[in-house]
Amino acid sequence: MIGNLDMFGFQALWSPYLLVSTLVITTIYIYITGKGRKHFKNTEPISNKQRTFFLVSMVLFYLVKGSPVDLLSHLMLSAHMTQMAVLYLVLPPLLLMGMPAWLLRKAIHLPVVKPIFRFFSKPLIALIVFNAIFSLYHIPVVFDTVKVDMAMHTTYTAVMFLAAFIMWWPLVNPLPEEQRLSGIKKIGYIMADGILLTPACALIIFADQPLYATYSELTAWLAALELCVPAGTLAGLDLGGPELFNALPLVEDQQLGGVIMKIIQEIMYGSILAFVFFQWARREREKDELELAPSMNPKAVE
Helix, strand or coil, rough: CCCCCHHHHHHHCCCCHHHHHHHHHHHHHHCCHHHHHHHCCCCCCCCCCHHHHHHHHHHHHHHHHHHHHHHHHCCHHHHHHHHHHHHHHHHHHHHHHHHCCCHHHHHHHCCCHHHHHHHHHHHHHHHHHHHHHHHCCCCCHHHHHHHCCCCHHHHHHHHHHHHHHHHHHHHHHCCHCCCCHHHHHHHHHHHHHHHHHHHHHHHHHHHCCCHHHCCCHHHHHHHHHHHHCCCCCCCCCCCCHHHHCCCCHHHHHHHHHHHHHHHHHHHHHHHHHHHHHHHHHHHHHHHHHHHHHHHHHHHHHC
């Protein structure tokens, strides 16, 4: 029997403070990219497509961090892996495609940001750093240590999100001067990224026993759960154990989590791969047409 989530209360389930924060960020974005542009130099209007990408990313962010999905991510590893897949593989490219080029340019050229960003956004470094942080996180001893410490968990996940953002930068950033990879190199970059992410997923998918104490042992599970609910919420609740909130055996839930992560990764990387390929093919076709144009115009030949 699956436990009733309502016992945790409205605040734990819907994170009203995060909802307000998300709405504030969205309002600031709408203002800065709209009427607020007059306060900045060298700006251009934002397209409806960019605005849609950003708004979708904000909705997804709240759904995985502010809705009951966030609470479930502390009860079930499959929900946690779904949350991670959205946070690190879906949100960063959506945010990049939703941000106006002029605003990103101003952000990355801030004196404090520029040298750090310039180094870590080099394609090879961006690729290695994100996958190293992601893989390290899924080593059981690291995972169980981070999950039960609020400061450590907040810091690690924030760094991982920044690393994911920079990992996606060489593929989907809108700045012409920041296009460091050609079409064929972008394809190789995506393939390498998929390969580097596979070991962490494989570790989870093929394990024949629960890997993480925070999803299988009562004491560690309760310590991790306390991080996502208001103080005092767990007092007096008869939670039983991790199995109470999971319809699947722990090992099967764990394996499902790895499969979900891999499927979302393949969908995102496949989509970006198709986008990059057709973009590259179009540029090559336009280049060929320009080279053929003089021969097709007799006056130009004369």
